[in-house]
Amino acid sequence: MMTEHTFGATVADSATPTLADDPGLFSPAPGAAPMWRMVAAQARMELRVMLRHGEQFLLTMVIPVLLLVGFSLVNVLDVGEGPRVDALTPGILALAIMSTSFTGLAIGTGFERRYGVLKRLGATPLSRFGLLAAKTLAVLAVQSIQITLLGVVALLLGWEPALSPAGVIAALALVLLATAAFSSLALLMAGTLRAEATLAGANLVYVLMLGLGGVLFPTSSFPAPMEQAVSVLPITALASGLREVLAHGALPSVGTFLILGVWTVVCGLLASRLFRWE
Amino acid sequence: MDTAALEVVDLVKRYGSTTAVTGLSFTARPGAVTALLGPNGAGKTSTIEICEGFRRADGGSVRVLGLDPIGDATALKPRVGVMPQSGGVPTGARAAEWLRLMASFHASPIEPDLLLERLGLTSAGRTPFRRLSGGQQQRLSLACAVVGRPEIVFLDEPTAGLDPQARMATWDLVTALRTAGVAVILTTHHMEEAERLSDHVVIIDHGAVVAEGAPDELTGRRRDVRFSTDAPIDADALRAALPEGGTVATVTAGGRYEHTVTAEDPESPGPEFLAVVAAWCASAGVLAEDLRVRRRTLEDVFLETTGRELRD
Numbered sequence: 001m002m003t004e005h006t007f008g009a010t011v012a013d014s015a016t017p018t019l020a021d022d023p024g025l026f027s028p029a030p031g032a033a034p035m036w037r038m039v040a041a042q043a044r045m046e047l048r049v050m051l052r053h054g055e056q057f058l059l060t061m062v063i064p065v066l067l068l069v070g071f072s073l074v075n076v077l078d079v080g081e082g083p084r085v086d087a088l089t090p091g092i093l094a095l096a097i098m099s100t101s102f103t104g105l106a107i108g109t110g111f112e113r114r115y116g117v118l119k120r121l122g123a124t125p126l127s128r129f130g131l132l133a134a135k136t137l138a139v140l141a142v143q144s145i146q147i148t149l150l151g152v153v154a155l156l157l158g159w160e161p162a163l164s165p166a167g168v169i170a171a172l173a174l175v176l177l178a179t180a181a182f183s184s185l186a187l188l189m190a191g192t193l194r195a196e197a198t199l200a201g202a203n204l205v206y207v208l209m210l211g212l213g214g215v216l217f218p219t220s221s222f223p224a225p226m227e228q229a230v231s232v233l234p235i236t237a238l239a240s241g242l243r244e245v246l247a248h249g250a251l252p253s254v255g256t257f258l259i260l261g262v263w264t265v266v267c268g269l270l271a272s273r274l275f276r277w278e
Numbered sequence: 279m280d281t282a283a284l285e286v287v288d289l290v291k292r293y294g295s296t297t298a299v300t301g302l303s304f305t306a307r308p309g310a311v312t313a314l315l316g317p318n319g320a321g322k323t324s325t326i327e328i329c330e331g332f333r334r335a336d337g338g339s340v341r342v343l344g345l346d347p348i349g350d351a352t353a354l355k356p357r358v359g360v361m362p363q364s365g366g367v368p369t370g371a372r373a374a375e376w377l378r379l380m381a382s383f384h385a386s387p388i389e390p391d392l393l394l395e396r397l398g399l400t401s402a403g404r405t406p407f408r409r410l411s412g413g414q415q416q417r418l419s420l421a422c423a424v425v426g427r428p429e430i431v432f433l434d435e436p437t438a439g440l441d442p443q444a445r446m447a448t449w450d451l452v453t454a455l456r457t458a459g460v461a462v463i464l465t466t467h468h469m470e471e472a473e474r475l476s477d478h479v480v481i482i483d484h485g486a487v488v489a490e491g492a493p494d495e496l497t498g499r500r501r502d503v504r505f506s507t508d509a510p511i512d513a514d515a516l517r518a519a520l521p522e523g524g525t526v527a528t529v530t531a532g533g534r535y536e537h538t539v540t541a542e543d544p545e546s547p548g549p550e551f552l553a554v555v556a557a558w559c560a561s562a563g564v565l566a567e568d569l570r571v572r573r574r575t576l577e578d579v580f581l582e583t584t585g586r587e588l589r590d
Binding site for chain 1: 330331332352355356357358360362364365366367368369370371375376378379380382383384385386388392393396422424426427428429454455457458459460
C-alpha cells in the first residue's frame with residue numbers, strides 16, 4: 001500500500017529536470033492578459049478563498065440556515081404576524097447578504113492588506129479597478145449561492161413568498177444597492193484599520209446588526225425612539241425592504257433606497273480617499 | 279549596445295524627518311545580475327520599492343526599461359517581475375493555484391506546473407501558503423516574480439532565511455534568468471551571494487552608494503598579510519620595519535589580537551614583504567600564528583566602506 005508523501009520537496013532531486021536543462025525557459029516575452037481574463041481569474045480565486053475559509057463559511061452559510069430553521073420550527077421569538085417562516089426569511093436573507101458583503105469582505109481584505117497581498121497584486125498587470133471588479137463578482141457569486149440555499153430551505157419549511165415581477169426587480173435592486181453599501185463600509189474599515197481591529201469590529205457590527213437591525217423580528221417591536229434610530233442602519237433598510245416585498249407583496253419605500261444610497265456614497269467616498277493599500 | 283535596464287539618478291527618499299535615501303545613483307544592464315549590498319537600514323528596500331512603483335521618490339529620477347515606474351505603470355507592470363521580502367500571498371491560497379493566477383495575468387507565461395517542477399514545488403502544489411515551509415514560500419514568491427516572462431526582475435532578499443539547498447536552487451534560477459537576458463536586481467546582505475552571483479555590486483550605506491563595480495574589481499588584486507598573537511605587539515615598530523611604508527591594523531577578538539599588514543602598494547605584497555613581516559616577528563620575539571597572505575574579499579570591502587559598528 002502506498003503512503004502519502006506529505007513532506008514538501010526541498011529541492012529538485014537529480015532525477016527531475018533542473019533549470020539548466022531548459023535555458024530558453026525564461027526568455028523574456030512580457031505582456032498583459034486581456035482585462036476580462038485577469039478579472040475572471042482573480043474572481044475565481046477570491047471565490048475559492050472565501051468558500052474555503054472555515055469561519056467565513058460558518059458566518060455566511062451555517063448561521064443563517066440555523067437561524068432560519070431554528071426560529072421557524074421553535075416558537076420562542078415573536079417574529080411578527082403570519083406564518084413564522086414567511087416573517088423570518090426576508091430578515092435572514094438580509095443577514096446573509098451582510099455577512100458576505102460586509103463581514104467577510106472586511107475581514108478578508110483586512111488580512112490581505114496585512115499580509116502584503118494587496119501590495120503584491122498592485123505590482124501585477126491587474127489594475128485596482130480590476131481587483132475591485134473581481135471582489136464584487138466573488139461577493140455576488142457567494143450571495144447567489146446563499147440566496148439559493150436559503151430559498152430552498154425556506155421553501156422546504158413552507159415559505160410562501162409574495163412574488164410579483166415588480167417585487168422581484170425591487171428586491172434585486174435592494175440587494176445590489178445594499179451590497180454596494182456594505183462593501184463600501186467593509187473596504188473603509190479594511191483599508192484604514194489594523195487587520196485585528198477590522199476582525200473584531202466586523203464581528204461586533206455583525207452581532208449588533210443581527211440584534212438591532214430587524215433581522216429576526218421587525219423593528220416595530222422596539223420603543224419608538226429606538227426604532228427611529230435603528231431605521232437608518234443599512235441592515236434595517238435591507239431587511240424591512242425585503243420584508244415589504246416578500247412578506248407583504250408591497251414595494252419598498254423610496255426612503256429605503258435613499259438610506260442605502262447615502263451609506264454607499266458616504267462610505268465609498270471615504271474609502272476611496274482613506275484606503276491604504278499597505 | 280548596452281542600454282540600461284534600470285537607471286537610478288540622484289534618488290532621494292524621506293520618511294518624515296529621516297532621509298532613507300540620499301542621492302543614490304546606479305545603473306543595471308539586461309542579462310546581468312546587479313546586487314544592492316548593504317547593512318540593515320541602508321536604504322536597499324526603499325530604493326527597490328521606488329523602482330517597483332510602490333513608493334514615490336522625493337528627488338532624483340528612476341527609469342525602468344526607459345519608463346517611469348509610477349507614470350508609466352500600466353505599460354511597465356507586465357514587463358517587470360517583483361519578489362517582495364515576505365508575504366504577498368493569501369494564507370489560504372494553495373501554492374499551485376496562486377501561481378496559476380499570477381500566470382493568468384500575463385500574455386505568454388511560463389507553464390506554471392513546469393515552473394513548480396523546476397523549483398521542486400510540485401509536491402507542495404496543493405498546500406495552503408501558510409503551511410508551506412519558509413523556503414517553499416520564498417521559492418513560490420520567486421516563481422510568481424518570473425512566471426510572466428519579465429524583462430527585469432526585482433528580488434528583495436531572495437535567500438533570506440533559506441537553508442543551503444534552497445539557497446542553491448535560488449542561485450540556479452537567478453543564473454538562468456541572467457543567461458536568458460533578464461536584468462536581475464537583488465538586495466542582499468550575504469557577501470558570498472553577492473560575490474558569486476552578481477556581475478555588478480552596488481554597496482549602499484546610509485542611503486548612498488559607497489562603492490560599486492564588478493566583484494573582482496571591488497576586491498581588486500589586493501592582498502594583505504595577516505597573523506594573530508595572544509598579546510599586543512608594537513605596531514609602530516612593525517610599520518617602521520616595512521620596506522616602503524604600509525599599514526598595520528589590529529582588532530581584538532576573543533582575547534586574541536588579529537593583525538592585518540598592508541603594503542604601500544596593496545597589489546604587490548611580494549615574497550620579500552612576507553619575509554620582512556616574519557623577520558620582524560622573529561626579532562621581536564613574537565610568535566605569529568596563522569600567518570598568511572590573503573586576498574581581499576567582498577566582506578573586507580564591505581566592512582571597510584560601511585564600518586564595523588553594529589546596526590539594528
